[in-house]
Amino acid sequence: MTQLQYKGTGSATGRTGSRYxxxxxxxxxxxxxxxxxxxxxxxxxxxxMSGAFKDNYGVSSTVELKxxxxxxxxxxxxxxxxxxxxxxxxxxxxxxxxFAWSIASGKQGxxxxxxxxxxxxVLAQFGGVMLVFAFLATFGFNxxxxxxxxxxxxxxxxxxxxxxxxxNGLAVLYTFFQIPLMVLVFLPTLENLQPQWREASDAxxxxxxxxxxxxGIPILTPSFAGAALLLFVNSFSAYATASVLINLADFLxxxxxxxxxxxxxxxxxxxxxKVLSFFMVIVVIIAMxxxxxxxxxxxxxxxxx
Amino acid sequence: MKxxxxxxxxxxxxxxxxxxxxxxxxxxMFDFSTKPYGFENAGRSLRAWKVIGSQESLLEAxxxxxxxxxxxxxxxxxxVVPTAIWVQLKLPLLRRPFELLCLIPLxxxxxxxxxxxxxxxxxxxxxxSESPITLAGVYSMLILxxxxxxxxxxxxxxxxxxxxxxxxxxxAGISRVIFGIIMPTIKxxxxxxxxxxxxxVLGEFTISNILNFKTFQVVIAQIGxxxxxxxxxxxxxxxxxxxxxxxxxxxxxxxxxxxDVDVA
Numbered sequence: 001m002t003q004l005q006y007k008g009t010g011s012a013t014g015r016t017g018s019r020y021x022x023x024x025x026x027x028x029x030x031x032x033x034x035x036x037x038x039x040x041x042x043x044x045x046x047x048x049m050s051g052a053f054k055d056n057y058g059v060s061s062t063v064e065l066k067x068x069x070x071x072x073x074x075x076x077x078x079x080x081x082x083x084x085x086x087x088x089x090x091x092x093x094x095x096x097x098x099f100a101w102s103i104a105s106g107k108q109g110x111x112x113x114x115x116x117x118x119x120x121x122v123l124a125q126f127g128g129v130m131l132v133f134a135f136l137a138t139f140g141f142n143x144x145x146x147x148x149x150x151x152x153x154x155x156x157x158x159x160x161x162x163x164x165x166x167x168n169g170l171a172v173l174y175t176f177f178q179i180p181l182m183v184l185v186f187l188p189t190l191e192n193l194q195p196q197w198r199e200a201s202d203a204x205x206x207x208x209x210x211x212x213x214x215x216g217i218p219i220l221t222p223s224f225a226g227a228a229l230l231l232f233v234n235s236f237s238a239y240a241t242a243s244v245l246i247n248l249a250d251f252l253x254x255x256x257x258x259x260x261x262x263x264x265x266x267x268x269x270x271x272x273x274k275v276l277s278f279f280m281v282i283v284v285i286i287a288m289x290x291x292x293x294x295x296x297x298x299x300x301x302x303x304x305x
Numbered sequence: 306m307k308x309x310x311x312x313x314x315x316x317x318x319x320x321x322x323x324x325x326x327x328x329x330x331x332x333x334m335f336d337f338s339t340k341p342y343g344f345e346n347a348g349r350s351l352r353a354w355k356v357i358g359s360q361e362s363l364l365e366a367x368x369x370x371x372x373x374x375x376x377x378x379x380x381x382x383x384x385v386v387p388t389a390i391w392v393q394l395k396l397p398l399l400r401r402p403f404e405l406l407c408l409i410p411l412x413x414x415x416x417x418x419x420x421x422x423x424x425x426x427x428x429x430x431x432x433x434s435e436s437p438i439t440l441a442g443v444y445s446m447l448i449l450x451x452x453x454x455x456x457x458x459x460x461x462x463x464x465x466x467x468x469x470x471x472x473x474x475x476x477a478g479i480s481r482v483i484f485g486i487i488m489p490t491i492k493x494x495x496x497x498x499x500x501x502x503x504x505x506v507l508g509e510f511t512i513s514n515i516l517n518f519k520t521f522q523v524v525i526a527q528i529g530x531x532x533x534x535x536x537x538x539x540x541x542x543x544x545x546x547x548x549x550x551x552x553x554x555x556x557x558x559x560x561x562x563x564x565d566v567d568v569a
Binding site for chain 2 (some may be wrong): 026029036042047048051099101106119121122175258261291
């Protein structure tokens, strides 16, 4: 990518290039953008990061930080958030990865391929209100499965929809948008596997499973892990689905943040919201750093298209 | 490459299992929305679908969301894209900081941005007005990494320095260079970015809900509390709408870009 930039007369280092392009006043052109990001991105970020080390009156203190860190409720929510994110990232990555393989091994550009990709891009965005509706329509009272079960099955164990409101139920919902996201992230990787590798393996007498065990899986592992990290961040930051499904709950960190921020019963505590946000950001930064490190290894072969 | 029968069985069982997981809830929505209303016991009914048009709060919310989307797109077209080109052309030293700035939102979950922006939002809605501008500002930051990615890919594939110098030699001013010469050549990247903007704004719930701004998703959730069938019917309709839109404009590059959007 970077080599391309040297093709022009401008340069990435700023030393060469035609002279009349360079002047101090050019920096003025970046100011509107800086102001805008300053207000809508840097200010909120700074507000949260510095706010984590202040109390509700703006006096700097680590009392709130310590209080949240030692609070059993906050700890449990954080644990829950991590647990559901790890679980749905792994399950989503496996199911989505397999599905991506099923798409990639079919005819490229065929109807199945096109529909699957379009559907995935729609459903990856599907978290939140509509997702909850979909699962209530499936498993809820008067839903599809219940109607079916009462009509055709001797038992009605499926009729009980209360599992939907548990952590596992929520995980089932999250996985619903994790799978399509995985398809979107992982499909390009699978499509970049060189057919020659497969042919070489075939020519040397390698079987299907041998190709995957010795060539495919080792080569795909970093991309796969990277995609799983994205999925982790995706569900770790998710708020909408849980908040629509279970009103007034705070068993996940994002829900606790919202409660701390908006509580209408007078318990509103912005400082607590900031501390919780601070911890969330730390986790996301760790995950994204790992992701960047993994991508660096991957990009060597993947980017030669 | 020839597939053995075992591979085929594997492939189709994966497709069947995952396909059922993804499609049954969608079918269930459709099924639910056409169930007979109340205690009528006669077959299917399209009542929920017919009353969609008469939901005033919904139409207002759609308008509001579309206005927000338009503002976001304007920010992309007149601020983000020109700045990206400007930095690429004239400020090579700022290229890395600019990239870093654009990628910050990846590390900041939507819920965290809400926490940070809430005081400002409150201040603006009390002292200025409760316009969608603040919301649009936050949204354009949320999609900044994706806009940046599709833009930088597009900018890398075109030699904009030569283009810019040729245009300047022929007498074009700088705004002509940016808006008239370079932007048309990276049209695909810009369209990708705008598409993401619409998808994000129509699907966003977290921020608007907490800031109490009645966008499309927030209003659907509200309707869901009084008339589930109508809310579900609207959901199915909007899903189908987006799906058809995606299928009608088959462009592998664009789809690749849409897919990256974070589900918040």
